[in-house]
Structures are given as C-alpha cells and as structure tokens.
Amino acid sequence: MNCKKVILELTSFRIDLEQHLARCSDCRVVVDTTRKTIQIFCNSEPVPLPEDVRKRLHTALLERFRRNSKTT
C-alpha cells in the first residue's frame, strides 16, 4: 500500500470499529491472533533446499541452457 492509498482509506476510517475493539475482548483476540498468523508465516524461513534437489536443479538448468543456446 502506498501513501495515497493510506490517505484515501482515512476517509472511510471507521471510528466505531476502534470503539468496538476497545470494548470487545473476543474481537481483539481474533484480530490479534490473525495478525500473528500472518507474521508467523511471513517471518518463517524458507525451508532449506535439500542438497540433492539443489544439485539436480543446477545440473538440469545448465544442461537445458546449453541445449537451448546451441539451437538458438
């Protein structure tokens, strides 16, 4: 989201939404845990690439590149 979008969102900013969250603990928990769900997935390190998969990838790419560059 860029600055312009944020400003545009302000026009539809719902005060009542914040007021509801302030007094409703259930909704606060849902919002908080949903935010954490996204953060946990975003912060998760990509699984290390198994070495055999990596080797196969590099070998296959080099092979196919060479073949393609010969036929180009």
Add this chain to the structure above:
Amino acid sequence: MARALNFGCRPRAQILEPTSQHPLEQNSWPRLYHLQIGSSSRSNFIPLYVHPPLAYRPTPVSIGSPRKKGIIPDSPFSCNRVSLAENLLHPGGTLEHPIEELVNRYERKIFRLGMNITQNREDAEDVMQDAFLKSYQNLDRFQGDSRFYTWLVRIAVNEALMKLRKRRPNQVSLDEPLTQAEDPVFREIEDWGPSPEQRFAQTELNEILTQVIGDLDPIFRVVFTLRDVEGISTDETAHILGISVAAVKSRLLRARLKLRQKLNKYFRRSESQ
C-alpha cells in the same frame, strides 16, 4: 551511475560498469559489473563477474559483421542475445555464471512457493526448474515495470497451478464460487500470548506451518501464499489467478481466519501454561 553498455538487441538488458572501485582494485579480476534487466529504476540488478578475456576482446561479441547489421558497437561488451547466452552458459565462458547467482538468490523462496501451492516435493522441484528456465528464456518479455522477483513468482505460480490442476483436475478450480455456509471466524477464541512461535524449534515450527497450510483448500492456499507470504499486491494476485479483486480479498480473509483457527491448537496460551 556508470556508463551503460547496451546489448543493441531486443532484450532490455544492459551491463553497468562498476560505479566505484578502489584505485588499487581497478586492475583486479574478475571485475564486478551488473546486469540490469528492464529500463525501470526498480529493475533488478544481477551481479556479473567479468573475466579479462571478454574485456580485452578487441572486437564486439556479435555474430556476423556489426557494420553489415547496422550495429555500431559502443564498447567491447556489445553483444547480441545469442552470444550473451553463450557467454553466460559456457562453463569456460567469460562471464562467471550470473544465472547461478540468480538461482542461488531465489531458489529457496521459489521452492517454498512451489511446496506451499502443490504440497508435493517432486512437483515443487519441477516448478522451480521450469520457472528459472522460462524466466531466463523469456528475459526479453520482461518489461521492467515490476520487480524481477515478482515476475519470477508469476511464472512459478502458473507452473504450480498447472501441476495442481493436472494432479487433481476435479478438485482444483480457482474460480469456483465460495460456499457461504461455514463461518470460520468465531469458532475458537483463544489468546496466544505475545510470541507463541518461540515455543517451538525452527524445524518443528516449519513442520507445523507446512501442515496447516497444506490442510487448506488450494483456492485459499494460493491466495494466502501470494498475498501474505510473497507480498504480491491484491491487483497483481487477481491478475495472476485470473479472478476478481473482490474474490482475492474474500479468499484472503477466509484463508487467514482458517489458518488462525488451525494454529490455535499449537499456539493457544493454555497450551504453555
């Protein structure tokens, strides 16, 4: 910015000379240049290690006579797409595998993307391989109006979706309407505490995340992966998947809530207390 050395051919790619170099390193090899793909300021720069043979080559690296083709070489680096490919790919070539740099940088992320969508290791491997190959082969179609990684992701997602459809043709339809029957929002309301993920070792956490995202329907899994994990915009996600922006938003909301619900059993505060 240093002088750009254009290839003088269709791919909008150019080699940029080093912007600054310590006087003592000016004559050292290999010398680090950058391959810029696309003309936008946001385009990606791929490190390119150039060895002396190419730099000292007196004539342009092009096929045929440059004069006959109307190409006036502006530097010894001028070359066409074919010779670029040869230089990049020949093991003894003058450029030291910049494609390898590209692969090294993104392979884990593309593999994770493939795993998240296909939930199958062999398919993820194929997806990764095809995505790198196709992105390289179609460099000239890259317009430079998006990040190179976004472009690579788009190719990988298309490959992954094809795998998914082939594997489960009757189960995977990205444009099917959502049933409104279930309401995943308020089934379980339990607090997790400040950093619930720290209760698990990294490998254990990875297993949990893989499992819960794998349990999601593909139509939710794909949208969540693109929007929240890869950070692709809503518009771009809609474009990649061929669905409306409203559908992306609706599926993203449901995907987030479903994942939250599935993670509840691991992260709820009562588990640790």
